[in-house]
Each structure stands twice: as C-alpha cells, then as structure tokens.
Amino acid sequence: MTSFPLTWLYVPGDRPEVVAKALTAGADVVIVDLEDAVAPDRKEYARSATAELLSEPPPAPVHVRVNALDTPLCGEDLKALSSLPGLAALRLPKVTSPAEVVRVAERTAPAEGGAIPLYALLESALGVERSYEIASSHPALHGIALGEADLRADLGVQDDRALDWPRSRVIVAARAAGLPAPAQSIHPDTRDLEGLAVTSARGRALGFLGRAAIHPRQLPVIERAYAPTPAEIESAEEILVAAATDPGAQALPDGRFIDPAVVAGAHRTLSLADRSARH
DSSP states (O other): OOOOOOEEEEEETTOHHHHHHHTTTTOSEEEEESSTTSOGGGHHHHHHHHHHHTTSOOSSOEEEEOSOTTSHHHHHHHHHHTTOTTOOEEEETTOOOHHHHHHHHHHHOOTTSOOOOEEEEEOSHHHHHTHHHHHTSOTTEEEEEEOHHHHHHHHTOOOGGGGHHHHHHHHHHHHHTTOOOOOBOOOSOTTOHHHHHHHHHHHHHHTOOSEEESSGGGHHHHHHHHSOOHHHHHHHHHHHHHHHHOOSOEEOTTSOEEOHHHHHHHHHHHHHHHHHHHO
16 A cells, blocks of 8 residues: 655754654654754754765655755755765755756756655745646655745734645645645644644644654654544445445445545545554
8 A cells, every 4th residue: 555654753954863863753754954953053064964874774764954945055955965875855945936946856866867856845925826836847846845934924924724725725736736745834832732633633634644743752643633533444444345346436325425536535544544553
C-alpha cells in the first residue's frame, strides 16, 4: 500500500545534537531548518553541520529548508547540499512565483537526471494567490504547504478562522496540480497538546494530510489526529467488499452511494490505517 507521511519535524540546523535526537524521534520526515530558526551569525555553521550530516544517508528522511531564495545564502546552501547522498528533498521558503521553483530545479538537477524533490512554502498573500501556478510549475516539485506565521503577518490577522480560506485555496491548488494534499502548518505552542489535537482535527476536516511539528512531544498527537477512526476503517472495508462484488456505481444497504471516487477514498483510508498500525 502507498505510504503517506503524516509527521514532519522541524529542527534548527545549527543544533546538530538536536538534529541527532530528532532523527530517532519517530517523525516520518525531519526538516533541518537553515532559514528562520538560525541566527545570521550561525548560518555558515548550520550549513556545514548539515552537510556533514548528509554526507551519508541518515536514519530518517531529511529535508532541508534553505535560506530565502533571493539571497546569496540560498545559493551557498544549494551548492553545498544538493549533491549529498543523505538529502531527501529541499524546502523552498517564501515562494511567490513559479519562476523561483524553476530556477532552483534547474540549478539542482544532476547531469544524469533524477531531480532533487522540491517543496514550496507559500507564506504570503501573493504566494497563496499564485498557488496553482506554483504547484504546477515543474516536475521536480513534489508538494506545497503554507507557512502560517508569515502569512498571518502579511495579512495582519490574529483570528485563526481568517486563514481557513488560504488553507482551502492551497489544498485545492495542490490536488488540482496532481500533488499530494499538503501537510498542515505547525502549532507554535509546544505545551498546548489539547490545542494541537483540536486544530489538527480541524485541519484534517479541511483536507490537510499530516502536520509539521516543532517538538517530538507533538508527534503522537498528530498521528492520532490524522489516523483513520475505527468507524472510518470499517466503512472503507465495507466499500471495498461491495466494489469487489460489483465494480459499477451502486448503493449499499444503508443507502451510501459508492462509485470509483469513493472506492479510491476507501483505499486511501486503509492505506493510512495500515501505516498507523505499523507505527
């Protein structure tokens, strides 16, 4: 069955001891941050420490969030990291145009093919407005996501409900471009696990798939929020049994209508359930 990453753990690139712990914390993906989490006078050290880490494959997939695309720091990050065997993907901050993605893709494409997977972070009103164009900009782009802290500042909003429309916009753009559903943005209070659970449930209802975290204690909460419930698993199993008997559109005895789209959703539910059972 298809594997769906549900947990994405951010760690600062200038704290190699924290990165080492994160790699064994159980996250599906560890994101080493060279951008916002690193002070200007620590950027060079963070890059060299990350290059050392990625000189061989680490125990968990590692993505690296590089510095802002319009700065020399980004070019140095790409030069130092893009050919290393331990790099699983690059995350591009504050993307506002398809051209930015194309430039990075062309710069990091190895001569023998096999482009490095890229993920675009949309952190401004302009990025959200161009979300579909960005999502469909290059085959090397494997996903998009919101950066909600910067987006809040750009929009001048505090109420969480004000971000529901940008969230839905980015989810629809990703799926329209044939990309996976985005992971939900972080919950910034690492001690507020109840709030994390509530907002994760809300994110799941909107269509996100998984969530970024900034502390290992958040990972089990995200796992539980995004794992299918027993009722959802039972429903999916019933749908697949019925579809195996009659592959055409039909109604179940309880009145639920099923067609190929519903069957595909049932397969995804059971894939997620299988993944959660293995965790």
